[in-house]
Amino acid sequence: MLRDTLKQMTLTTLAALQDRGDIDLPEGSAPEFDIERPQHIKFGNFSINVAMKLARPPKSREIAAKISEHLTELGHLVPAYDFIDKVEVAGPGFINIYIKPEWLLQQSQTIIAAGDAFGALNIGKGRRVNIEFVSANPTGMVHIGNGRGGFIGDTLGNVMAAAGYSVTKEYYFNDYGQQITLLGRSCVWYIKHILGIDAGERPSEGYFDHPAAVHEEDTNKPDPQTNAAINTDGYYYSVAQRVLEMAPEVADLARNTEIEYFDIIGAKASSIIMEDIKKTMLDLNIHFDVFFSQASLDETNELQKGIELLRNNGYVFEKDGAVWMETSKFGDDKDRVLVKSNGDTTYVASDVAYAYNKYNRGFDTLIYVLGADHYGYIGRMKAVAQMLGHSADSLEILIYQQVNLDVGGKSVRMSKRAGNIVNLDELAREVGADVTRFFYMMRDHNSHLDFNLELAKKESDENPGLSVQYAHARIAGVLRKSAETGSDAAEEAKSANMAALLNDTPAQLEAELELMRENLRMEEVIERIALLYEPHHLTKYAMDVAAALHVFYDRCPALRAENPEVRKARFALLLATKTILARTLNLLGMHAPDRMDRAE
RNA sequence: GCGCCUGUAGCUCAGCGGAUAGAGCAACCGCCUUCUAAGCGGUGGGCCGUAGGUUCGAUUCCUAUCAGGCGCGCCA
Numbered sequence: 001m002l003r004d005t006l007k008q009m010t011l012t013t014l015a016a017l018q019d020r021g022d023i024d025l026p027e028g029s030a031p032e033f034d035i036e037r038p039q040h041i042k043f044g045n046f047s048i049n050v051a052m053k054l055a056r057p058p059k060s061r062e063i064a065a066k067i068s069e070h071l072t073e074l075g076h077l078v079p080a081y082d083f084i085d086k087v088e089v090a091g092p093g094f095i096n097i098y099i100k101p102e103w104l105l106q107q108s109q110t111i112i113a114a115g116d117a118f119g120a121l122n123i124g125k126g127r128r129v130n131i132e133f134v135s136a137n138p139t140g141m142v143h144i145g146n147g148r149g150g151f152i153g154d155t156l157g158n159v160m161a162a163a164g165y166s167v168t169k170e171y172y173f174n175d176y177g178q179q180i181t182l183l184g185r186s187c188v189w190y191i192k193h194i195l196g197i198d199a200g201e202r203p204s205e206g207y208f209d210h211p212a213a214v215h216e217e218d219t220n221k222p223d224p225q226t227n228a229a230i231n232t233d234g235y236y237y238s239v240a241q242r243v244l245e246m247a248p249e250v251a252d253l254a255r256n257t258e259i260e261y262f263d264i265i266g267a268k269a270s271s272i273i274m275e276d277i278k279k280t281m282l283d284l285n286i287h288f289d290v291f292f293s294q295a296s297l298d299e300t301n302e303l304q305k306g307i308e309l310l311r312n313n314g315y316v317f318e319k320d321g322a323v324w325m326e327t328s329k330f331g332d333d334k335d336r337v338l339v340k341s342n343g344d345t346t347y348v349a350s351d352v353a354y355a356y357n358k359y360n361r362g363f364d365t366l367i368y369v370l371g372a373d374h375y376g377y378i379g380r381m382k383a384v385a386q387m388l389g390h391s392a393d394s395l396e397i398l399i400y401q402q403v404n405l406d407v408g409g410k411s412v413r414m415s416k417r418a419g420n421i422v423n424l425d426e427l428a429r430e431v432g433a434d435v436t437r438f439f440y441m442m443r444d445h446n447s448h449l450d451f452n453l454e455l456a457k458k459e460s461d462e463n464p465g466l467s468v469q470y471a472h473a474r475i476a477g478v479l480r481k482s483a484e485t486g487s488d489a490a491e492e493a494k495s496a497n498m499a500a501l502l503n504d505t506p507a508q509l510e511a512e513l514e515l516m517r518e519n520l521r522m523e524e525v526i527e528r529i530a531l532l533y534e535p536h537h538l539t540k541y542a543m544d545v546a547a548a549l550h551v552f553y554d555r556c557p558a559l560r561a562e563n564p565e566v567r568k569a570r571f572a573l574l575l576a577t578k579t580i581l582a583r584t585l586n587l588l589g590m591h592a593p594d595r596m597d598r599a600e
Numbered sequence: 601g602c603g604c605c606u607g608u609a610g611c612u613c614a615g616c617g618g619a620u621a622g623a624g625c626a627a628c629c630g631c632c633u634u635c636u637a638a639g640c641g642g643u644g645g646g647c648c649g650u651a652g653g654u655u656c657g658a659u660u661c662c663u664a665u666c667a668g669g670c671g672c673g674c675c676a
Contacts (some may be wrong), residue, residue, distance in 0.1 A: 036618075049618065056656045091619050092656060137676075179676065224606040322674050333603080333672070349676050375604055375671045392654095401605060402670060413670085442624085443613065446605060448669060455612085455625095461638080464624050470638050478635045528616070540614055543623070554640045596638070 001084070001121075001523040003035045005099060006046055008034070009081060013070040018446030022066050023054065037521075038164070042534045044088065044096030044176075045517065047287060051093035060093030068095050095281040101509065104516040105498035106197070108576035111519060112493065117584055123530060124165030128356050133369035134281070135172040138274040139183045139207050141235060142281075144451050145414055146371060147424035147573045152400055152439040153369040153591075154286040155535040158587045159403045163530035168363070171281075171288045172354060174347075175270055176295040182206045184266025190240030191254040193230055209234025221385045235423075243268045280425040284433045285589040297353040303345055305386075306353035307338055315387045327351070330383035330392070333376075351377075352384050355395070359388060367533070368397045369445075375399055398533055400445035406452035422453060431460045434590040438465025442539045464543050469593055471546035472581040474553055475574045476594035481559055482571070488569040489558075496568035504556070504566070515573055518548040526587075542584045549577050 014030045017023045025031070033050035048473055050062035070086040075084035083103040088096045111118050133153025135511060136146045141208075153169065161167040186206035193200035202208065211230045231237060247268055253261040281288065297303045307323070310316050313324045321341035328335050338349040359368050366385070370377060378397045385395035404411040405420060414421045430438050430453070442464075445447055460466075482489040501512050523542045528534065558570035582592040 034616075034618090036616080039615095039619075041622080043619070047618085052656065060656075094619070175674070177676075210665060324674090337674045341673080344674085346674070348675095360612080369610080372605070372670045378604085397603075399670095404669085413669090447613075450612090452612090456641080459612095459625085462625065466638055467624090470636085474636065474639085481635055536614085540623075547623090550639055551641095553635075557635060558634045563626095596636080 001527070002099075004519065004525060005044065005081070006035050006048070009071060009074055010050060012065070012598040013067050013074065016065055016070060017600065023063055025054070037524075038094075041514075041517075043090060043094065043304030045099040045337075046097040048097065049093075051095060055093075059094040061089060064093040064095050065525070071095070071097070072488040101502060101513055102499050104513055104520070105501055105573070107520055108493075108498065108518055108572040109496075110580050111576035112572065113581060116583060118467065118579060119526050120162055120164070121530070122162050122164040122525060123525055123527060124160060125448065126164065126166050127364045128166045128362055129160055129365045129367060130168045130170055130363040131160070131367045131369065132172055133168045134277075134286075137174045137179060138270040138277060140273065141423045141425065144405075144422045144427055145413065145422055147280075147284075148400050148403050148440060148445075148449065149371065150281060150286045150367040150424075151153070151437055152283065152398065152535060153367075154536065154589055155587065156369070156398075156435075156529070156533060158589065159526055159529045160520055160537065162526050168289045169287060170290045171293055172292045172294065173274060174294045174350075175274075176293075176298065176350070176540075177266070177347075180266040181262045181272055182266070183269050186236060187240050187243055187265050187269040188235050188254050188262060188311075190230075190543050191244060191250065192568050194237075194240060194244060195251060195254065197255065199543055207236055209236045210416070221585070224285050225457060239269050239272055242272050244388055250457055257440045276425075279421075280428070282415040283425060283428050284436060292354070294350050297357065301348060302357050303353045306356040307345075307349060309336075309356060310352065310387050313387055313389065320595070325384075325387065327380045327383035327387070330386045332379035332383045336380055340365070342545065348380065351381065354390075355384050356388055358381045359390060364394065366395045368395070370397060370399055372401050373398055387513055388553055396533065398445060403446045406450040408457070411450045422451070425458065430513065432455050434469065435460050435463050435465055438463060438468075438539055438542075441536050444534065444536050464546075465539070465590070466596075467550075468542045468581065468585065469590070470596050471549040472578060472585065472592045473551070473594060473596040475578040475581070478574055479578075480559055480594070485559075490575060493572035493586065495574050496572045497565055498569050498572065500565035501569045508556050511548070511555045512570075512573060515548045515552045515577060519543045519576055522580055522584065538588055540586060542581070542588065545577065545580055545584065549581070553575075 006437065011030055012031070014023070018025050018028065029051065031053040033053050036047045036049065038044060038047045048067070051060040051067060054060065054063050068089050072084065073089050073166060075081045075087075083099055085098040085100040088098070090096050097498075104384060114120075118309065132155050133149040134146065135149075136142050139247055142150070157167045182205060186205055186208055189199050189206075189208075191200060243265060250265055250268065252264060257521070278291075286352065297306075307316065310325050315329065316338070317324055322337050323339035324335045325338055336348050338352065339345050355366065368377070368381065374397075381395055381397060382392045382592050386392055389398050402413070404413050407420075412418075412420065424436075431439070435456075438460065440449075479489050499507060520543075521541065524578065525537055529537055551574045554575065556570055556573075558567055558574060561570060563566040585592040
């Protein structure tokens with residue numbers, strides 16, 4: 001990528017000037033510096049700040065002038081560096097690089113030739129990365145809160161794969177222990193209602209639908225716990241119905257109501273819910289390579305092996321009849337219990353085993369995408385990584401902030417008790433998967449997200465994500481029109497002389513150059529996302545490319561261009577941009593439509 | 601009490617220590633006999649929460665402080 005080339009050129013220049021005695025590098029080596037994208041194009045395509053790192057103004061300007069001179073020379077002498085139009089020194093010592101317009105335009109051919117492979121980087125060098133996200137327990141549907149991780153994880157995974165990492169996307173589900181028993185008991189209660197058996201009082205703990213007839217102002221009162229309050233449209237009611245359909249023999253078990261049957265029924269309910277979750281994920285184009293069962297850790301004995309490994313490494317001790325691990329040795333707030341005094345293993349013990357399992361599968365980096373309520377994980381899991389013999393950096397936890405509901409301008413937390421949980425599949429149905437994905441990805445994962453469902457529905461008309469898709473559709477429209485008149489735009493573009501555009505009006509040329517500048521930025525965006533784990537930059541980038549395309553479309557007709565050379569060259573720009581837009585949309589998990597019908 | 605996140609335009613938010621802080625939406629004014637107007641051009645709108653500090657340079661880093669959110673189990 002161009003920025004890397006410039007960095008290399010600058011390093012070469014610094015070394016040459018040092019040899020010549022023109023500059024004095026601290027300890028003989030180049031300082032840290034950046035190749036930046038200036039805010040205004042009048043400051044060039046790129047800006048180098050190394051001179052200010054070496055000295056204060058006005059001395060920095062002198063150094064910048066020397067570097068600038070040498071860079072210009074390099075551009076003339078080395079054919080591979082022949083993209084520099086001019087180099088200028090500005091302000092306190094910025095070295096501003098201006099790229100030749102014809103070089104920029106010519107890159108459209110590079111993009112077209114690369115096709116879907118454009119933007120594929122090798123910064124990952126094939127390193128294996130495991131990204132775990134969503135991992136919602138199969139005791140209820142994914143909602144707009146815990147679903148946020150789905151968009152972050154899936155998009156980050158897509159981008160990291162493009163950046164040359166070998167990515168495995170994974171969902172860890174808890175099909176083990178107490179909560180499955182609870183789910184089973186809740187399900188039995190509903191089954192009894194369905195079968196017309198006396199179900200008794202509704203258990204105080206478990207998984208139940210919000211009663212149908214209760215209004216918001218009643219939420220602080222205890223649930224009615226009567227047959228009348230049962231919501232036959234509720235989710236758990238439907239799960240119970242499906243358990244009965246799937247396994248009619250359950251009816252007999254439910255009549256008995258022995259504790260051990262709860263687990264059996266709970267397992268069936270949980271597998272139904274898991275299928276629902278998988279379907280929701282698929283509807284939103286969120287893909288997983290692996291669904292990992294927590295229970296399997298026990299079956300494979302990894303639960304015990306993980307603990308044993310920690311014990312052998314000397315980090316396990318006993319206290320108060322429980323087994324502990326010394327996570328505090330590695331910066332955690334406190335030590336954590338692995339085996340309770342009653343002999344049960346803790347959830348944390350499963351986390352240890354799961355991390356152990358992931359490392360054993362050969363992953364170099366484990367990324368966890370978790371909600372803010374899992375903040376406490378960071379310290380303990382980083383400690384676990386080290387106790388298992390890996391670096392703290394090999395395990396990264398991305399915390400995304402809470403999603404609240406925006407009700408009448410006030411931020412309201414979703415809760416089961418208030419019955420105001422909005423499920424993700426509901427949102428996807430209302431506004432569509434593409435808009436949903438774009439909407440979520442516009443925000444940094446560190447930012448809080450107040451979800452206004454009404455607005456989200458409205459934004460389906462106004463969402464900038466649609467403008468990006470429209471940009472893609474517009475290009476497809478031109479190509480379609482061209483095909484209708486019997487011409488082959490792709491064929492014409494191949495033989496285009498891009499320099500033909502240099503005779504366009506200044507406004508046209510500016511639009512064409514801006515379009516190519518944006519197109520070529522994709523590699524930098526992918527690199528940054530992969531290195532910093534910040535997938536939200538992709539939406540901003542997509543909007544920038546779309547905006548550049550719309551301006552170009554407005555000013556620079558292709559089909560109607562009088563000059564056939566100009567027409568060909570503009571076809572090349574359109575095809576290159578279509579490639580970029582399609583690629584960007586696909587990384588976002590969105591469709592790149594060839595046609596969009598107006599809403600009205 | 602301790603820890604983490606957030607505070608930028610009317611709203612929702614971008615902003616990798618750099619130059620005159622940006623986008624979308626909302627508001628206002630223009631542009632369709634033209635490759636889709638889901639678009640383009642223009643206007644207005646900012647003590648970057650507050651106060652110090654580091655730096656040639658701070659919205660960005662550090663400290664304090666105010667405000668909002670979240671977390672601090674032998675729960676999962």
